[in-house]
Structure formats: C-alpha cells, structure tokens
Amino acid sequence: MSTEKVTIADVAKTAGVSKGLVSFALNNRPGVGAETRVRILQIAQDLGWKPSLRARSLSTQRSYALGLVIARNPDVLASDPFFPSFIAGVESILAAERRALVLSVVPDEDTELQTYRSLVADGRVDGVFLSDLRHNDARIPLLTELGLPAVTLGRPDGDSPFPAVTVDDTPGITASVRHLAELGHSRIAHVAGSPDLLHGTRRREAFAAAMAAAGLPEGQTVETDFSVGAGSDATRRLLDQAIRPTAIVYANDPMAIAGLGVAHELGIRVPDDLSITGFDDIDFCRYVFPPLTTVSAAPAVWGRAAAQTLLRLMEHGSAEDVDLPAARLIIRGSTAPPRQV
Amino acid sequence: MSTEKVTIADVAKTAGVSKGLVSFALNNRPGVGAETRVRILQIAQDLGWKPSLRARSLSTQRSYALGLVIARNPDVLASDPFFPSFIAGVESILAAERRALVLSVVPDEDTELQTYRSLVADGRVDGVFLSDLRHNDARIPLLTELGLPAVTLGRPDGDSPFPAVTVDDTPGITASVRHLAELGHSRIAHVAGSPDLLHGTRRREAFAAAMAAAGLPEGQTVETDFSVGAGSDATRRLLDQAIRPTAIVYANDPMAIAGLGVAHELGIRVPDDLSITGFDDIDFCRYVFPPLTTVSAAPAVWGRAAAQTLLRLMEHGSAEDVDLPAARLIIRGSTAPPRQV
DNA sequence: TTAGTTAACTATACCGGTTTAGTTGACGAC
DNA sequence: GTCGTCAACTAAACCGGTATAGTTAACTAA
CATH class of the missing domain: 1.10.260.40 (lambda repressor-like DNA-binding domains)
Incomplete structure (x- = not known):
C-alpha cells in the first residue's frame, strides 16, 4: 500500500x-x-x-540505454520487416539487463548525424547500433569523435574501431546464382539495392562473381533504392526488352514480390517463363504465388548478437567481432528450369 | 576545441x-x-x-522521453508496416521537442504489463502510446494506477481517462462492401482480424453492418490473428468450399496479399473470379498483381497527432480527443464485377 | 516617516545515488 | 608494547540541475 x-x-x-x-x-x-x-x-x-535510475545516471554519467537511429526512405522502411525483427531480438537481451532502447527514425543522413550528436549531448544512450552501413560511412568517424561505443551490423569498408556483428550475405547470392545456373539459366539479371549501401554493392558484387564462377556471361544489373516501387520499375525495364532474362536475382524480398507482380501483369509466368529469387525470407515469401525462393537472414538472431556484443563492449571496453551463420538459400516455387534457353 | x-x-x-x-x-x-x-x-x-538532461531529470523527476510498448506476435509485427510509419510520424514531432522515444517490443501481454511497470519504476518515460487496443484493456487501469499519462490509438471500449486519437476505420470497410455490392457481388466473405483486438472486432462489425445495409445476406467470416499465414489459411478455407464467395474483404493488407497468393495457386483469377479488398494501403498494394483495392490509413499522420496529443496532455494535464480523417477506399485492380452471380 | 509590498536576486537544501578521503579497531610482526 | 597494515565502515563531497526560503533595495501608501 x-x-x-x-x-x-x-x-x-x-x-x-x-x-x-x-x-x-x-x-x-x-x-x-x-x-x-x-x-x-x-x-x-x-x-x-x-x-533510482535517474540518480544513478547523474552520478555515473551513464544512461543505461542503447540507441538505434534509422535513416531510411519511409517507403523502404515500411515494407522492410528487418527492423521490427531486429529490434525484437535486441529487446530480448536488453529486457533482462534493465536497459532500454531509444529509437530514432529520421528522414535523411544529415538529420541522422545530428541525431547522434544530440543523443550524446543529452546523454540519452551509452552505445548505439549502426545499421545500413554506407561506403565510407560518416557515422564511424563521428561516433569515434563523440566517444560513443557502437556495434556495426556488418563489417564496414574503411577502418573501424567498433566490433562488427556480421551475417555474410555473399553465400546466399552465390547459392542463388548457382541454383539458377544448375537449373539451366544463363541470362540471369540482378535487381540490385542501393549503391550507397554496403550490402547493396556487396550483393551486387557477389552476383557478378557468382555469374563468372558459373561460367556465365555478365548479367544485366539494375540499381534501385531497395524500395518496392523501384523493384517494380527495374523489373519492368528488364522484361520490356526484346531479349529478356530468364531469371532475376533480387537484392531483397519486397522488390522480388513487386517483380512477381510485374511478371503477372505482363503475362509472364513464374517460374515457367521467369525464375525469381529474393533475399531475406520475409514472411510474405511463403504466401505469395508462387512461393518465393529466397535467402534466409535471421534479423532477430542478429539483434540478439548485436545487443550482446554492444553490452560486452561497454562493459569490458572491447568485444570480439561476431560472425553469424551465413544466410542460406531456401528453394521454393519461384525458380524452375527455363522454358526456352 | x-x-x-x-x-x-x-x-x-x-x-x-x-x-x-x-x-x-x-x-x-x-x-x-x-x-x-x-x-x-x-x-x-x-x-x-x-x-544536463540527467541532472534535470533527477530534480524534476521527469525523463523527457515517451514510450511505446509493442506486444505482438513477431510474425504479425514483421509484416505490418504500421509501426515503422507510425514511429516516423511520432519522431517528426519529438525531434523538435528534444524528447526521445523509448521502444519496447515484447512477446506477450504479461511481459507487456511488466514492461510498463518497469518503465515507470525506472522513470524511463513521462508518457506512453497505447496501440492495438484490446477489449477491456488491462493496460488502461494499470496506467491509471501507475499515474502514467497515455494516449490511446483509437477509442477504447471501456472507461478511459486518456485522450484518444482516432482514425475511424468503419467507413473504409463500409465503403469496401458497398463498392463490392455495387459491382454486383452478393456472396462476400470477411477475413477478420484478431477478436481480441478492438480494431479486429470493429472492422468485423462494420463488415456485418455494411452487408446488412446493402441488403445482402450475412457474409461468411473467418477469424485470424492478422498474420500473413492466418490470412492464407483463412482464404484457403473460404475458397475450398463448394459454393465460394465471389469477393473477400480482408481486415488488413498482408492477409489480402496472402489471399491473392492462394487464389493464384488455386487458379482462381483475381478480379475475374474473385474480388479482393485489403486494409491499410501498405506499399506492396500498388505493386502486387492485380494492384490491391484497399483502404488507406495514414500511420505517419496518426503518429504525429498522437505525439502532439500526448505532449499536450503532459503539459496541460489534459488534452482533447482527436479524430483524424476516416480511412478512404482506394479502388485498384483487385475488384471487378463477379463472373457468375 | 515608516511600515508594507514587491521585484530581483542569493544561498542553500534537495533530487538519490556514487565516490573519495578519512576514521576505527583488530591483528600480526618485531 | 608499539608500530604498521588492512578490512570495515562513516562522513561528506559530488553529479548538475530545480525549488524554496531569505535577503536587498526600491517603491508605494498612509
């Protein structure tokens, strides 16, 4: 009472x-x-x-909270189930530690950097997750300057003082291409993600390498911003050609699903006339028709590992990189041997 | 320097x-x-x-942060773009106020209540958003007891001391049914959401009322948990019958998209053999084939309004309910007159 | 003139912890 | 017996703000 x-x-x-x-x-x-x-x-x-957390915060100069800043095109963010799952994974670790997660969703990169600054200035967080790594990512020097511990989701391209928690997505793309090649495809195209994002170019490079490894000619590649709309446009462009690909490897599932829609619309049957693979294994994949062959990432596991690594870093002052099991190809109904080769 | x-x-x-x-x-x-x-x-x-925010927190006994606790089946959460958009809307208001958003994603309702308790015990937040209202929602008395200001997303069914920010979804469902009735459909089924959630039953009731208003026989209704998988199962059940509906009204878009997949799989053509309507107008709707007739909600606008209302409540000690423009029907390609009546 | 008000400002307690600089007493070594 | 050491513990400063009681000085009213 x-x-x-x-x-x-x-x-x-x-x-x-x-x-x-x-x-x-x-x-x-x-x-x-x-x-x-x-x-x-x-x-x-x-x-x-x-x-009292507040009193403790004042004297220890810590906040007992972790931060996640998401700078994404709202469209991409909305259709991508990565973050909800990732966050659920993070929370499953934080809850037991009496720590909280501070989330910021910002419209652009400048605001993003500004947000990190004010999170630090206000002492809102003791560490942050760095997702959607970009080339020469400005956040890394910024956080270094600010002295804020961080964990990168994936390995950055430049120098980084932060531990990386990585899910290698290369094998998934490689497996997709090999799978298609084994089915007999040779004109395989790639709807790539954003060239600004590390995983966008990495998947693209993996695609090119896998094509070469399979002894196939260089595949057509279209760049996008990872959004459903861009995936739709890219597919339309690929399929509007006189000689079109018999298979398309998409850099993520939402675009693959949009591609499926375009194929349907054009009367191109999947997988008979066109094979399609996605990436991420979002829930939708199993339920569209045909069910999508894709590559399974495990965002929740990733979230757990990232949270554990960040906590370890903050506690011990250092933490080892973590390499999670590589994403695996999941073969469903959207891939089949090509009709005409 | x-x-x-x-x-x-x-x-x-x-x-x-x-x-x-x-x-x-x-x-x-x-x-x-x-x-x-x-x-x-x-x-x-x-x-x-x-x-210093920390020092100020200690003496004012406030945290200058708002909280959002999400208790959802991970599958449903992942495929539903509501929260990312909603949060983006919230953030657009908070950023200017130097306030932060603390997010919790929890697996079940018990943990949810526990999370509210510890958010308050730790003084993490000064107010919270209450989403996914349930019947006789246990959170309302809890938050009242804890003395934590809150805003409900939608109007709760019982007494509530909190301001409600509402988007009336009834007109959207009504318009969907009317649209289908005008096209000539009479055997219209409803794939409803979770009966535990207020908006699940409200949409269901709106469906029943609209059917009656259109002078149609009571439509078949299947309950789900709002997940893509459940939407798929429900659709299969509806379409496996000897006499099947010529149109299905889904309580959300992910289920409608899953339904589209099932129809494709069964060789039932949309919209020729079956009309489909969704709810929410998620990004995918425009890009699946055929593009989905659906009801547009505006989660980001909702987020802004909810944040403003919560801030007002915390500042003035009270705030008016806000009624946002009702969701509107958006007619696309997934609805057409029935083949055989 | 003098008491009463009031605006402007100071000193200090306070929020509730952590941390540092002592203080005390027991024990061992010589 | 005396000194040194160490474990156990206390007192008080400190984190950096806010809030309250008090102090001044000017100004008003009778």
Whole structure:
C-alpha cells in the first residue's frame, strides 16, 4: 500500500549503516563485511528498494540505454520487416539487463548525424547500433569523435574501431546464382539495392562473381533504392526488352514480390517463363504465388548478437567481432528450369 | 576545441549571478530582470551551455522521453508496416521537442504489463502510446494506477481517462462492401482480424453492418490473428468450399496479399473470379498483381497527432480527443464485377 | 516617516545515488 | 608494547540541475 518511494537513505538508516556502505553492498564491491552485506541486501529487499535510475545516471554519467537511429526512405522502411525483427531480438537481451532502447527514425543522413550528436549531448544512450552501413560511412568517424561505443551490423569498408556483428550475405547470392545456373539459366539479371549501401554493392558484387564462377556471361544489373516501387520499375525495364532474362536475382524480398507482380501483369509466368529469387525470407515469401525462393537472414538472431556484443563492449571496453551463420538459400516455387534457353 | 562540459555553475559565475537565477532565466520564469535575463542567455549561448538532461531529470523527476510498448506476435509485427510509419510520424514531432522515444517490443501481454511497470519504476518515460487496443484493456487501469499519462490509438471500449486519437476505420470497410455490392457481388466473405483486438472486432462489425445495409445476406467470416499465414489459411478455407464467395474483404493488407497468393495457386483469377479488398494501403498494394483495392490509413499522420496529443496532455494535464480523417477506399485492380452471380 | 509590498536576486537544501578521503579497531610482526 | 597494515565502515563531497526560503533595495501608501 505504501507507495512512498524508498531511497538508499532509508535502507541505510534501517540497516544502521551509511549510505555509502549500502551503495557498496549493492554494487558488490570490496569493503563490506560478508554478513553485513547480506543484511543490507536483505533489508533493501524487505523495504522494496530499487535504486533510482535517474540518480544513478547523474552520478555515473551513464544512461543505461542503447540507441538505434534509422535513416531510411519511409517507403523502404515500411515494407522492410528487418527492423521490427531486429529490434525484437535486441529487446530480448536488453529486457533482462534493465536497459532500454531509444529509437530514432529520421528522414535523411544529415538529420541522422545530428541525431547522434544530440543523443550524446543529452546523454540519452551509452552505445548505439549502426545499421545500413554506407561506403565510407560518416557515422564511424563521428561516433569515434563523440566517444560513443557502437556495434556495426556488418563489417564496414574503411577502418573501424567498433566490433562488427556480421551475417555474410555473399553465400546466399552465390547459392542463388548457382541454383539458377544448375537449373539451366544463363541470362540471369540482378535487381540490385542501393549503391550507397554496403550490402547493396556487396550483393551486387557477389552476383557478378557468382555469374563468372558459373561460367556465365555478365548479367544485366539494375540499381534501385531497395524500395518496392523501384523493384517494380527495374523489373519492368528488364522484361520490356526484346531479349529478356530468364531469371532475376533480387537484392531483397519486397522488390522480388513487386517483380512477381510485374511478371503477372505482363503475362509472364513464374517460374515457367521467369525464375525469381529474393533475399531475406520475409514472411510474405511463403504466401505469395508462387512461393518465393529466397535467402534466409535471421534479423532477430542478429539483434540478439548485436545487443550482446554492444553490452560486452561497454562493459569490458572491447568485444570480439561476431560472425553469424551465413544466410542460406531456401528453394521454393519461384525458380524452375527455363522454358526456352 | 575545449570539450570540458560547461555547467550551470560556469554560466552563473561568468554572469556574476547565482545558479538559481540562471535556472530561472533559462526556464523563463518571473523573478529575473529583463536585461539580466538577456545577458544570462547570451552568456549561456556564448559558453555553449546546454543544461544536463540527467541532472534535470533527477530534480524534476521527469525523463523527457515517451514510450511505446509493442506486444505482438513477431510474425504479425514483421509484416505490418504500421509501426515503422507510425514511429516516423511520432519522431517528426519529438525531434523538435528534444524528447526521445523509448521502444519496447515484447512477446506477450504479461511481459507487456511488466514492461510498463518497469518503465515507470525506472522513470524511463513521462508518457506512453497505447496501440492495438484490446477489449477491456488491462493496460488502461494499470496506467491509471501507475499515474502514467497515455494516449490511446483509437477509442477504447471501456472507461478511459486518456485522450484518444482516432482514425475511424468503419467507413473504409463500409465503403469496401458497398463498392463490392455495387459491382454486383452478393456472396462476400470477411477475413477478420484478431477478436481480441478492438480494431479486429470493429472492422468485423462494420463488415456485418455494411452487408446488412446493402441488403445482402450475412457474409461468411473467418477469424485470424492478422498474420500473413492466418490470412492464407483463412482464404484457403473460404475458397475450398463448394459454393465460394465471389469477393473477400480482408481486415488488413498482408492477409489480402496472402489471399491473392492462394487464389493464384488455386487458379482462381483475381478480379475475374474473385474480388479482393485489403486494409491499410501498405506499399506492396500498388505493386502486387492485380494492384490491391484497399483502404488507406495514414500511420505517419496518426503518429504525429498522437505525439502532439500526448505532449499536450503532459503539459496541460489534459488534452482533447482527436479524430483524424476516416480511412478512404482506394479502388485498384483487385475488384471487378463477379463472373457468375 | 515608516511600515508594507514587491521585484530581483542569493544561498542553500534537495533530487538519490556514487565516490573519495578519512576514521576505527583488530591483528600480526618485531 | 608499539608500530604498521588492512578490512570495515562513516562522513561528506559530488553529479548538475530545480525549488524554496531569505535577503536587498526600491517603491508605494498612509
């Protein structure tokens, strides 16, 4: 019933010790007698004392929160289930640690950098996740300058003082191309992601390399911004040609699904006339028709690993890179041998 | 260059006044001479002083952050673009207010309630958004008990002390049914959302009412959990019947898209053999084939309005309900007159 | 003239923890 | 017996703001 907030002073008084000693006992540091410590903790529990996060924040200069800043085209963000799953994974770790996640969704890169600055200035977070890595990513020097611990989702292209938690997506693309090649395809096109994003170009390079490895001619590639609309446009462009590809490897699922729509619209049958592969294995893949052959990432697992790594970094001052199992090809109904070769 | 953090004491000293006066000047409260106030603010700016959020938090007992707790089946969360857009809207308001958003994604309702408790116990947030309202929602009494300001997304069914920011989705469903009826459909089914969620049953009731209003026999209704998979199953069940509906009204877009997949798979042509309508107008709708007739919500606008209302509530102690423009029917290619009536 | 008000401002307690600089007493070494 | 050391513990400063009680000086009213 008594809702009066109990403070460390109350605990100290009833235990007959000083505030400082209670603090020591709580954070189990040396300098407290064994039985005294037990007694203090017992009393704290009896009184229902939980140390005030705010007070602790002020004296320790930490916030006990982690940050995630997302700078994405709203369209892309909305159709991409990566973040909800990733965040769910992050939360599953944070919840147990009594830490919170501060989320910012910003419209552009300038605002993004500004947001990191103010998160630090306000001491909102003790560390951040860096997603959607870009070439020569400006966030890395910025965070280094700000002294904010971070974890990168994937390995950045330049120097980085931060641990990276990586899911190698190259094998997935390679497997997609090999799968198509084995089915007998040779005119395989690639609807790539944004050239500004590391995973956009990496998938594109993996595609080119896999085509070469399969002994196939260089495949046509169209750049996009990863959005559903761009995927649709790119597909239309590819299929409007006199000689069109018999298979298309998409850099993500939403674009692949849009591609499926375009094919339907043009009367091109999938997989008979056109094979399609996606990337990410979003929930939709299993339920569109035909079900989409794609590459499974595991955003929630990624989130957990990233959170653990970031916490470790903040605690120990350093953390090892983590390499998660590479994304795997999942073969469903959208790929088949080509009709005419 | 000098990164030494400047505090209120520094400002006070250089201005030759007391800390208290600086505080008064900053929060423009009475008791400061006009020219003194200007001078203090000028000096503060010159020194580059920004009051410490942490210190301010401790003395004002506020966190200057808002909270959003999402308790959803991970599958549903991942395929539903509502939250990313909603959050983007919220952020667009918060950014200017130097407030942050604390996000929690939890697996179930118990954890959800627990999360609210700990957000309050830790003083992480000054107010929260309540989404996905349920019947007799346990969160409302809980938040009342905790004394945490909140805004509900939609009007709850019971008593609520909180302002509601509402987008009426009934007209959208009504318009969908009317549109289908006008096209000549009479066997219209409904793939409903979760019966636990208010908007699930509301859309279902709107469907039933609209059917009656159109003078049509009661339509078949299948309950789901709003997930893509459930939408697929429900559609299969509806279409596996001897006498099947000529049109299906879905409670959300992901299920409608899954339904489209099932229809394709069964060789049922949309819209010739089956008309389909969705709800939300997610980005995919325009790009699947045929493009989906759906009802446009505006999650980002909703987010902005909700944030503004919550801020107003926290500032003035009360805020008016807000009724946003009702969702509108957007007619695309997935609806057409029925083949055989 | 003098008490009463009031605006402007100061000093200081306070929010609730952490941390540092002592203080005390027991024990071992010589 | 005395000094040194160490573990256990206390007192008080500190984090950086806000809020309250008090102080001045000017101004008003009787």
